[in-house]
Amino acid sequence: MNQQMKQLSRLFLLGVVTFNMAACNTAKVESAPPGISPQVMADSLHAVMEADRTVYTKWIVNRLQNEEKVIKASEHWKDDKALVLPAQMFRMGAERVAESGKVSFSYSLISLWPVNKQNEPKTEAEKTGLAEINKTGKSYYTEETLGGKKYFTALYPDIAVAPACYSCHNDHKDSPKTDFKLGDVMGGVVIRIPLGT
Amino acid sequence: MSIAMAVYFGLKLSGEDQSIYLVGETTHGHHQIEMACTLCHKKAFGGAGVLQDACISCHGEEMKLVEDSHPKSKFTDPRNAERVAKLDARFCVTCHREHRPHMSGPMGVTLPQDFCFLCHADIAKDRPSHKDLPFETCASGGCHNFHDNRALYEDFLLKHSDEPDMLPIQKVAIRKKTSPVRPVSNRPLTPLTEAEADASFEMKADVHLMAEWSGTAHAKNGVNCSDCHTVKNQETGLEAWENTPNEHACKTCHDTQVKGFLSGKHGMRLASDLPAMTPNIAKARMKDDAGEKAMGCVSCHGAHAFDTRKAAVDACLVCHDDEHSRAYETSPHFVLFRNEAADSEKAGSGVSCASCHMPRFVHREEGVDQVQVQHNQSWNLRPNEKMIREVCLNCHGLRFSMDALADVALIKGNFSEKPRRHIESIDWAKKRVFEKKKKQEEGRGESSRSL
Numbered sequence: 223m224n225q226q227m228k229q230l231s232r233l234f235l236l237g238v239v240t241f242n243m244a245a246c247n248t249a250k251v252e253s254a255p256p257g258i259s260p261q262v263m264a265d266s267l268h269a270v271m272e273a274d275r276t277v278y279t280k281w282i283v284n285r286l287q288n289e290e291k292v293i294k295a296s297e298h299w300k301d302d303k304a305l306v307l308p309a310q311m312f313r314m315g316a317e318r319v320a321e322s323g324k325v326s327f328s329y330s331l332i333s334l335w336p337v338n339k340q341n342e343p344k345t346e347a348e349k350t351g352l353a354e355i356n357k358t359g360k361s362y363y364t365e366e367t368l369g370g371k372k373y374f375t376a377l378y379p380d381i382a383v384a385p386a387c388y389s390c391h392n393d394h395k396d397s398p399k400t401d402f403k404l405g406d407v408m409g410g411v412v413i414r415i416p417l418g419t
Numbered sequence: 420m421s422i423a424m425a426v427y428f429g430l431k432l433s434g435e436d437q438s439i440y441l442v443g444e445t446t447h448g449h450h451q452i453e454m455a456c457t458l459c460h461k462k463a464f465g466g467a468g469v470l471q472d473a474c475i476s477c478h479g480e481e482m483k484l485v486e487d488s489h490p491k492s493k494f495t496d497p498r499n500a501e502r503v504a505k506l507d508a509r510f511c512v513t514c515h516r517e518h519r520p521h522m523s524g525p526m527g528v529t530l531p532q533d534f535c536f537l538c539h540a541d542i543a544k545d546r547p548s549h550k551d552l553p554f555e556t557c558a559s560g561g562c563h564n565f566h567d568n569r570a571l572y573e574d575f576l577l578k579h580s581d582e583p584d585m586l587p588i589q590k591v592a593i594r595k596k597t598s599p600v601r602p603v604s605n606r607p608l609t610p611l612t613e614a615e616a617d618a619s620f621e622m623k624a625d626v627h628l629m630a631e632w633s634g635t636a637h638a639k640n641g642v643n644c645s646d647c648h649t650v651k652n653q654e655t656g657l658e659a660w661e662n663t664p665n666e667h668a669c670k671t672c673h674d675t676q677v678k679g680f681l682s683g684k685h686g687m688r689l690a691s692d693l694p695a696m697t698p699n700i701a702k703a704r705m706k707d708d709a710g711e712k713a714m715g716c717v718s719c720h721g722a723h724a725f726d727t728r729k730a731a732v733d734a735c736l737v738c739h740d741d742e743h744s745r746a747y748e749t750s751p752h753f754v755l756f757r758n759e760a761a762d763s764e765k766a767g768s769g770v771s772c773a774s775c776h777m778p779r780f781v782h783r784e785e786g787v788d789q790v791q792v793q794h795n796q797s798w799n800l801r802p803n804e805k806m807i808r809e810v811c812l813n814c815h816g817l818r819f820s821m822d823a824l825a826d827v828a829l830i831k832g833n834f835s836e837k838p839r840r841h842i843e844s845i846d847w848a849k850k851r852v853f854e855k856k857k858k859q860e861e862g863r864g865e866s867s868r869s870l
Contacts, residue, residue: 298574300486317492328496339545344498369500395855400862414497 260374260415261363267327267413268361268378271312276383279308284386295390308387309338326416331380333409335399337391341409348412351377356407365417373414379407443518446527447702448797451684452691459517467510474511477682481798485567485805505537506530514565525559526801532559548847561804561825561842570807570817576848582816584837589814590767592779592790594727608640618644619660631723642672669716675782677716679794685714686794698738709738728760731771746833747772775810776800803830818845 283295283305296304306314309331316329334352336342343349347366354362355377362377382388388402402408438454445453452458459473475482482490493499494509507513516522516529523529533554543550557563563571613629622644623629632638637647647668650661661668666689670677681690688696698709712718719734720727732753736744747753752770759769776796782789799805803824811820822838823829829838 298572301575316496317490320492320495328498330496330498340493344501348498368497369503371497371500373497395852395859397859400859412498416497 260417261376263327264363264374264376264413264415265361267329268376268411271315271329271411272378274315275308275312275380278311279386280384283308284384288384288386288389295386307390309341327414329411329413331409332412333380335391335397336409337394337396345375347375348377348410351375351412352410355379355410359407368414372417374417376413376415377410378413380409380411382406382408441518444520445517446520446523448527449517450702451688451696451700452693455691455693458691467512470512471510474515478511482566485569487566488568489565502538506534531555533557535563546847546851548843548851558802561821561840562844564802564804567802567805570804570812570820571844573848573851576817576845577852579812579817580845580849582818584816584819586812586814586816591770591774591813592781593767594779594790594792610639611641611643616644618648628723635723635725637725646671663717663722666716675791676794679792679798680716683795683797685719685796689715701738703739704741705738706740709740712738728771731773731777732756735772735776742831743833744772746831746835750833750835752834770814775806778810780809818842821845 286293286305287295294302294304295307296302297307297310298304299306299310312331319325320328330341332341332343332348332352334343334356343352345366345368347364351362351364356379359379361379364375366373366375382402382404385404387408388404388406391397391402391408392400440456441453444450449459459470461473462469489508491509494503494507503509514530514534515527517527519529524532528534535557536554539554539557543552558565569575611633613623613633616623616629616632632644636642645660647664648660648662649658650664650668651658666677666680666686677686680686684701685696688694695713695715697711697713698705699711719730721729721734732747736747752774756769756771756774759765759767773792776799777793778799779790779792782791793799793809799809804821806824807817807820811823815823819838821842821844822840823834825842826838826840829836829840
């Protein structure tokens with residue numbers, strides 16, 4: 223996705239959010255204004271997620287851990303009095319969104335080389351999608367039915383944007399892959415938007 | 420006939436005696452409140468969702484604090500739909516069904532004990548050490564818990580893997596002289612003399628009682644008789660003298676302690692607006708003469724003297740009469756407790772009943788650390804690995820603690836010997852990491868050669 227499109231989708235998302243807030247508190251995807259397709263919505267959501275994820279990794283984790291060496295990032299951030307990992311930051315956000323009960327989309331971070339086995343692809347769409355984005359470096363869209371519900375499912379490449387990304391994964395005792403480099407696709411962000419009622 | 424029945428049951432449901440509706444005995448966790456149906460069954464219809472709200476209203480806070488390994492949020496993500504179809508872990512009652520005494524196992528779990536298999540069947544692929552281990556031992560063997568794994572996760576095992584049985588410093592948190600309480604009023608906390616006590620003339624004639632009060636932190640900090648004994652009538656709003664004030668009076672200053680008490684087995688009936696808990700309805704073995712002593716703050720703390728040392732051992736042994744309790748006074752922990760009592764230099768070195776079952780913990784509020792006592796004795800009781808972090812690791816290494824807690828006979832005898840069981844978690848974790856690192860190094864060597 224080029225810069226301009228990213229800007230555009232960020233604006234779109236702003237539109238969706240403002241509309242929902244103005245319309246009602248329990249806005250569902252179905253009540254999004256006509257004209258915004260699930261794909262545009264997913265792209266917009268992803269633009270915000272990716273921006274936040276990059277900012278956190280570059281200016282918090284990479285700066286303080288890898289450059290200034292003042293504090294570490296750790297899975298056990300409470301016990302170790304450390305920074306939350308970028309993946310945990312991402313999941314905590316996703317969980318808050320789910321718990322809020324205000325929206326019905328969901329998102330998570332997955333990979334073919336997961337540190338955490340729970341993050342390996344589970345559904346067919348995740349398996350095909352990950353293989354595809356690893357090959358093309360581009361987003362992948364499909365539909366799938368899970369638990370009797372139909373979803374629009376989008377996958378976006380998750381890229382090693384800073385040395386903190388690959389150094390931590392390469393050195394992690396549970397990482398199945400130890401030669402990630404800057405700019406590599408390390409995994410994918412999957413966003414699901416329920417279709418129909 | 421059916422109308423008559425409906426009217427009868429309708430009347431019964433709104434009446435006091437609801438025993439007729441009890442469809443099966445409840446677990447040890449809920450038996451004290453089983454006659455207060457609407458505590459859990461908040462609505463007549465609504466199923467798991469209604470019950471879930473009830474579960475969360477009492478247990479939700481704990482689940483958050485222990486960093487529940489299987490929170491609901493893991494199962495609401497559609498990517499886990501297939502797992503939810505096998506085991507709907509979004510709801511507590513999927514695993515913990517009440518009123519099913521015939522199928523209720525440890526921790527009130529009503530599923531067959533090998534339920535981990537449903538999602539973790541291929542664990543041996545990633546952890547060869549687990550090959551051929553029976554799935555019913557995952558949670559019963561001292562290695563894992565479904566909810567609270569704060570002392571059992573792999574990196575924690577590794578971090579504590581080389582600790583000796585006895586740590587170089589063995590000490591529990593020490594309570595400060597001025598314990599963290601809310602002041603009674605804006606009055607300065609200046610010491611009071613017996614002459615200043617504001618009870619009636621006849622009451623002040625009780626020399627023993629006056630001596631008890633004047634020796635306490637209460638008298639030393641300006642807490643007068645009327646501060647506890649004046650109680651506001653809920654209906655009239657008028658204040659009047661009350662000879663036997665209850666936990667509401669204590670709560671004025673000791674609110675977190677009272678909250679803990681009301682959350683545990685001693686106070687849960689009071690919290691549910693039922694008559695107080697009495698030893699004769701307990702499931703644990705109690706002394707015959709403990710009988711109908713109603714549980715409140717003063718049943719352990721004793722009115723006026725409020726001797727915390729007594730509350731930490733003697734008070735427990737007035738009622739508790741199981742093997743573990745009876746063995747306490749012959750245990751090494753008791754020797755430490757006695758030595759601490761005899762020598763003020765040894766503050767924090769004694770181990771009372773309360774040190775383990777109502778432990779002191781450091782509570783951080785607005786950046787300030789306070790040492791408080793957890794008055795909910797169920798907090799760390801089951802599964803017993805919950806005790807490791809807050810209790811055992813004050814004095815013992817992790818390996819020793821895990822082994823001891825897995826040794827049923829040792830617990831019965833109140834830890835009078837060394838553990839005879841061994842939990843292999845730490846050994847396996849060390850081995851796995853060693854082998855993984857070796858493999859990764861080899862992999863790295865190869866990839867750099869191929870470059």
